[in-house]
Amino acid sequence: MKILCIGRNYAEHAKELNNPLPKEPVFFMKPDTALLKDGAPFYHPDFSSDIHHEIEIVLRVGKAGKHISPEHALKYIDGISVGVDFTARDLQQQCKEKGLPWEKAKAFDGSAPIGKFIPFTEAHQSSEIVFGLLVNGEIRQQGSSNDMIFNFQSIITYLSQFVTLKTGDLIYTGTPSGVSAVKIGDQLIGTLNGEQLLSFVVK
Numbered sequence: 001m002k003i004l005c006i007g008r009n010y011a012e013h014a015k016e017l018n019n020p021l022p023k024e025p026v027f028f029m030k031p032d033t034a035l036l037k038d039g040a041p042f043y044h045p046d047f048s049s050d051i052h053h054e055i056e057i058v059l060r061v062g063k064a065g066k067h068i069s070p071e072h073a074l075k076y077i078d079g080i081s082v083g084v085d086f087t088a089r090d091l092q093q094q095c096k097e098k099g100l101p102w103e104k105a106k107a108f109d110g111s112a113p114i115g116k117f118i119p120f121t122e123a124h125q126s127s128e129i130v131f132g133l134l135v136n137g138e139i140r141q142q143g144s145s146n147d148m149i150f151n152f153q154s155i156i157t158y159l160s161q162f163v164t165l166k167t168g169d170l171i172y173t174g175t176p177s178g179v180s181a182v183k184i185g186d187q188l189i190g191t192l193n194g195e196q197l198l199s200f201v202v203k
């Protein structure tokens with residue numbers, strides 16, 4: 001399986017990092033070794049002193065497809081959860097300045113903690129989805145699917161022009177504003193529509 005991630009999908013977050021608003025989705029990938037499941041701890045790597053949390057809605061692909069049209073896009077999704085797209089912001093900044101790819105800052109081991117999946121339903125397609133991240137019990141990030149620049153359909157259609165989606169692939173759909181560094185000992189909790197789906201600690 002593979003992990004596809006959308007960058008700069010919320011205007012307020014693009015602004016906080018001084019990035020222009022994208023005209024088309026920005027995407028990158030993480031390998032399966034980035035996944036952190038079932039509440040496993042995140043071991044803070046020593047190659048970065050500025051690992052940022054990015055809470056995101058995550059979609060799970062339920063069947064393979066390519067060149068998927070917007071009308072059919074949501075039929076390819078069978079689960080939804082929240083995940084954290086950990087980002088070594090210091091390394092990412094160096095990569096950006098040199099015009100280099102971001103993998104070093106985005107694809108490292110454990111950089112994709114993922115919550116428990118719940119079925120993707122009609123309500124998720126038609127109504128607002130609210131989600132958030134608590135760090136040590138305090139709200140750090142709060143987001144709404146209504147604030148996405150590119151919605152689920154356009155993300156799936158766009159990605160599948162370039163990359164065949166396969167069963168079990170995960171799509172991280174971008175983070176709202178409020179990103180900041182984690183430190184050893186932090187407890188992170190991710191929620192979707194008020195339900196706690198993700199919980200782990202930084203070690």
Ligand code: ZN
Pocket residue numbers: 005006007054056085172174175
């Ligand atoms: Zn992200």
